[in-house]
Amino acid sequence: xxxxxxxxxxxxxxxxxxxxxxxxxxxxxxxxxxxxxxxxxxxxxxxxxxxxxxxxxxxxxxxxxxxxxxxxxxxxxxxxxxxxxxxxxxxxxxxxxxxxxxxxxxxxxxxxxxxxxxxxxxxxxxxxxxxxxxxxxxxxxxxx
Numbered sequence: 001x002x003x004x005x006x007x008x009x010x011x012x013x014x015x016x017x018x019x020x021x022x023x024x025x026x027x028x029x030x031x032x033x034x035x036x037x038x039x040x041x042x043x044x045x046x047x048x049x050x051x052x053x054x055x056x057x058x059x060x061x062x063x064x065x066x067x068x069x070x071x072x073x074x075x076x077x078x079x080x081x082x083x084x085x086x087x088x089x090x091x092x093x094x095x096x097x098x099x100x101x102x103x104x105x106x107x108x109x110x111x112x113x114x115x116x117x118x119x120x121x122x123x124x125x126x127x128x129x130x131x132x133x134x135x136x137x138x139x140x141x142x143x144x
Contacts, residue, residue, distance in 0.1 A: 017093055017097040020036070024085075025088060029085040079100070083096070092142075099138055099142075102132075106128065
């Protein structure tokens with residue numbers, strides 16, 4: 001079940017980036033991000049209603065969970081606005097998305113390893129280094 005959800009998330013995240021790219025020339029960046037977030041909220045509210053009333057599920061909630069979720073919302077809101085602005089300036093999604101996603105992989109791996117003390121074996125560290133090198137090469141190639 002987990003791998004199915006990972007696959008779904010990967011496909012949807014890819015479509016998310018392509019759809020932002022396609023819409024960026026047709027809507028102001030902040031307005032595009034607001035529309036995106038409103039639709040995402042409606043989808044989430046619909047699923048929450050289904051889980052609560054359709055198949056009663058206990059909802060776990062804490063102050064820490066709410067705070068961290070809100071901070072994640074701030075982060076993705078900034079990402080969405082920046083993505084609309086980036087793609088609206090003509091950067092190809094085939095370049096922009098790997099730079100954004102690859103950069104985020106380096107950041108999250110660094111936070112996981114150094115701050116959260118998550119274990120990475122040597123092969124995983126080499127893989128992250130290769131991602132970093134790939135991002136650098138992609139950025140260098142697109143700047144030329």
